[in-house]
Amino acid sequence: MQFSSLAGNVALQNILATMEVERKKIASTQKKGYYFIGGGILLGIIGSVLGFPMPSIIAGLAPIIYGGIVLFKINDELQAYKHAYKRDVIGEALRFLDSSLIIAPQNGIVAHEFIHSQLFTTEPDRYKTEDLVSGKAEKTAFYFAEVHAEYKTVTQTKNGTKTEWHDIFKGIIFVADFNKNFNGSTIVRPKDFGSAIGAWFSTNLFSFSDQDVIKLENVDFDKAFITYGTDQVESRYLLTPAMMERILKLNSNSKYSISLSFIQSRMYIGFPLDRNYFEAPIFKSLLNPDLLNDDIYTIKFMYDIVKELDLNTRIWGRN
Numbered sequence: 001m002q003f004s005s006l007a008g009n010v011a012l013q014n015i016l017a018t019m020e021v022e023r024k025k026i027a028s029t030q031k032k033g034y035y036f037i038g039g040g041i042l043l044g045i046i047g048s049v050l051g052f053p054m055p056s057i058i059a060g061l062a063p064i065i066y067g068g069i070v071l072f073k074i075n076d077e078l079q080a081y082k083h084a085y086k087r088d089v090i091g092e093a094l095r096f097l098d099s100s101l102i103i104a105p106q107n108g109i110v111a112h113e114f115i116h117s118q119l120f121t122t123e124p125d126r127y128k129t130e131d132l133v134s135g136k137a138e139k140t141a142f143y144f145a146e147v148h149a150e151y152k153t154v155t156q157t158k159n160g161t162k163t164e165w166h167d168i169f170k171g172i173i174f175v176a177d178f179n180k181n182f183n184g185s186t187i188v189r190p191k192d193f194g195s196a197i198g199a200w201f202s203t204n205l206f207s208f209s210d211q212d213v214i215k216l217e218n219v220d221f222d223k224a225f226i227t228y229g230t231d232q233v234e235s236r237y238l239l240t241p242a243m244m245e246r247i248l249k250l251n252s253n254s255k256y257s258i259s260l261s262f263i264q265s266r267m268y269i270g271f272p273l274d275r276n277y278f279e280a281p282i283f284k285s286l287l288n289p290d291l292l293n294d295d296i297y298t299i300k301f302m303y304d305i306v307k308e309l310d311l312n313t314r315i316w317g318r319n
Contacts, residue, residue, distance in 0.1 A: 036067030085280030101135040108145035117268035124149035137306035142176040171273035184231030190257035218244040
């Protein structure tokens with residue numbers, strides 16, 4: 001999986017060339033709309049400074065309204081362009097890298113599974129997920145998607161009720177088949193749990209006591225993570241010395257600290273991120289050779305997890 005190999009994909013280059021025409025049209029129309037809105041606001045400000053607030057505000061409304069209409073009319077084309085980028089550009093790039101990889105832009109990790117993973121200790125009040133990518137690396141099926149989960153707090157102030165939203169998690173949730181039906185749950189959370197992107201937790205949805213903490217033989221692993229398990233024997237058998245080293249390596253290659261859980265027959269990994277992936281550029285050319293690098297790097301990183309954690313070595317049969 002090399003980025004440079006995408007340049008040799010004729011089908012992908014043809015798709016990008018066709019979509020570049022649409023991108024330029026949308027970008028030009030959006031700029032026009034923004035210019036009119038900006039001009040109207042500027043007219044109102046200048047008039048107010050010169051002592052003619054009402055006439056200048058009224059005069060500024062016309063270009064603001066026109067600019068808004070321009071942006072509204074192009075919105076359907078913009079949404080179609082964004083969807084086509086994920087379906088055709090990202091979809092073709094995925095197929096070129098591995099024929100098993102597919103993207104479903106409108107799908108994701110459902111809220112029930114997000115909660116079931118036990119990666120986080122707060123049930124979300126607001127939940128969004130998209131861009132489900134699924135595939136198979138040799139024997140191991142996997143899928144991942146972008147997730148933004150939030151909880152809300154409501155406080156009483158002197159001005160009334162104040163509602164605030166806080167991140168539980170924003171990033172990618174990766175799920176892989178572990179080929180074993182676990183008897184218990186094993187949760188691996190970073191020691192810097194509260195410093196990752198988002199609040200991560202506020203109230204206990206899944207509570208573990210000190211008796212559930214598992215002290216492992218890898219000192220570096222215990223420094224980076226705190227491990228909980230409902231079945232101590234199984235957790236230790238699962239987190240072999242080799243597995244702990246692989247998790248440490250995976251964590252070091254990730255921008256932010258990861259969390260893992262082993263629930264029933266699946267392994268879940270939460271990767272906090274600070275931006276959305278697989279989004280179509282509006283004001284940057286689709287013909288830029290570096291356009292897909294960040295997105296494809298992310299896909300490759302997820303794909304390589306199977307190899308990094310050696311999930312294709314089936315040390316257990318499924319119960």
